[in-house]
Amino acid sequence: MKRTLHLFSLLLVSILLTACPYSSPYSLDDTPQQSIDESYLGKWATLVTKIIDDRHSKTEPVKIIFSKKDEMEYNVAITGYIDEFVKYRIVMDDTIKGTAFLSTAVDKKFLNIAIAGRTYLAEVKKDDGSFSIYPMSDYFTNKMIKSNTALRNALEFHLQTRLNPSYDEEFMLKDLKRVN
Numbered sequence: 125m126k127r128t129l130h131l132f133s134l135l136l137v138s139i140l141l142t143a144c145p146y147s148s149p150y151s152l153d154d155t156p157q158q159s160i161d162e163s164y165l166g167k168w169a170t171l172v173t174k175i176i177d178d179r180h181s182k183t184e185p186v187k188i189i190f191s192k193k194d195e196m197e198y199n200v201a202i203t204g205y206i207d208e209f210v211k212y213r214i215v216m217d218d219t220i221k222g223t224a225f226l227s228t229a230v231d232k233k234f235l236n237i238a239i240a241g242r243t244y245l246a247e248v249k250k251d252d253g254s255f256s257i258y259p260m261s262d263y264f265t266n267k268m269i270k271s272n273t274a275l276r277n278a279l280e281f282h283l284q285t286r287l288n289p290s291y292d293e294e295f296m297l298k299d300l301k302r303v304n
Contacts, residue, residue, distance in 0.1 A: 145259040145292045150275045151236035151243045156196035156225035161233075163250065164190045164198065168300035172204075186297060188257070190224075198224045200237060229276060230283040245279065247289070257297040264290040 169187045176182060186204040193199045202220040222239035226248075235257070237244045246259040265278040283289055 144262045145244050145246075145295050146262045146264055147242040147244050148269055148275060149242065150269055150272045151225075151238070152227035152229060152234060152245065152272065152276050152279065153225075153236070154272050158226045158228065159195055160192060160198055161226065161250075162192075164248075164255070165192060166190060167303050168255070169303045170297055170300045172297070174294075187303070188297065188300065193223055196225055198235075200224045200239075229279050232283065234279075245275075247291070254299045254301050256299060258289075258291040259295045261290040261292040 167187060167189050169185060171183050172186050173181050173183045184204055186202065189199075189201040189203075191199045191201075200220075200222050220239060222237055224235045224237040227234045227236055233248050235246045235248055237246060244259060246257045249256045249258070260279070264282050267274070267278050269275045269278060
């Protein structure tokens with residue numbers, strides 16, 4: 125009995141420690157409420173280091189392209205480092221394509237990125253010459269989300285009660301620089 129309980133606990137811990145980006149059929153707002161930030165438009169690139177094991181890692185370039193869909197939404201295309209996304213079945217012709225709009229929660233800007241019928245939440249931080257995209261981790265809330273309002277409430281509660289928000293570090297895009 126103890127052995128079974130130990131194996132079950134080990135399995136549960138391994139599942140909880142394996143994170144992936146939070147996705148949902150819901151977004152922070154029913155419809156886009158903010159105009160696009162035109163300073164995000166264009167091509168951005170960074171290098172991402174993926175840890176293979178305790179002795180090996182590989183660094184790969186990632187490019188993200190923001191174009192204007194309309195006054196409230198972006199078209200988004202991500203290329204590079206996408207072998208990690210193949211298991212989520214969102215890669216089309218070596219590129220992940222979707223749309224996004226901005227929302228604000230607890231004085232932080234978030235992208236609601238719609239890809240293949242799912243919405244991914246990512247905090248965006250823009251500095252002088254670069255910006256970063258921090259996707260929320262799948263375990264930022266343990267609540268069953270059944271509406272846009274419930275998602276907003278869960279995110280705001282998380283941001284107000286945590287010293288450090290739960291980001292999915294494996295999918296972070298830090299220090300993106302504008303490229304041609």
